Amino acid sequence: MWRSRTNRDRKTVVCIACGDSVLRSAAREYDKEGNRWERHGKRFEHLCKECYRDLCHQPRGELEGLLVDIEEHGLSQTEFLTRYFDTVTERYESPEERER
Numbered sequence: 868m869w870r871s872r873t874n875r876d877r878k879t880v881v882c883i884a885c886g887d888s889v890l891r892s893a894a895r896e897y898d899k900e901g902n903r904w905e906r907h908g909k910r911f912e913h914l915c916k917e918c919y920r921d922l923c924h925q926p927r928g929e930l931e932g933l934l935v936d937i938e939e940h941g942l943s944q945t946e947f948l949t950r951y952f953d954t955v956t957e958r959y960e961s962p963e964e965r966e967r
């Protein structure tokens with residue numbers, strides 16, 4: 868006999884990042900092997916939506932502006948990458964990292 872869907876969907880899982888209990892139906896599966904499609908014999912870990920977003924969708928809003936800032940006509944690829952690296956380091960490095 869089939870259990871009702873609602874019953875199954877009410878199951879909760881624990882987010883591996885923040886430890887919150889979330890409804891299984893609202894959680895995101897996290898496979899540490901990076902292959903969510905091979906399901907055989909695996910137990911998935913779970914992330915809540917918030918943590919999943921932090922993990923997989925780094926903010927990229929500033930990337931375009933940053934590229935425009937460092938772009939300059941005639942810049943070689945190496946120069947461009949060096950600038951890019953320097954700018955990113957300068958802008959996003961946390962204070963602790965800077966002290967090293």
Ligand SMILES: [Zn+2]
Nearest residue numbers: 882885915918
């Ligand atoms: Zn979480």
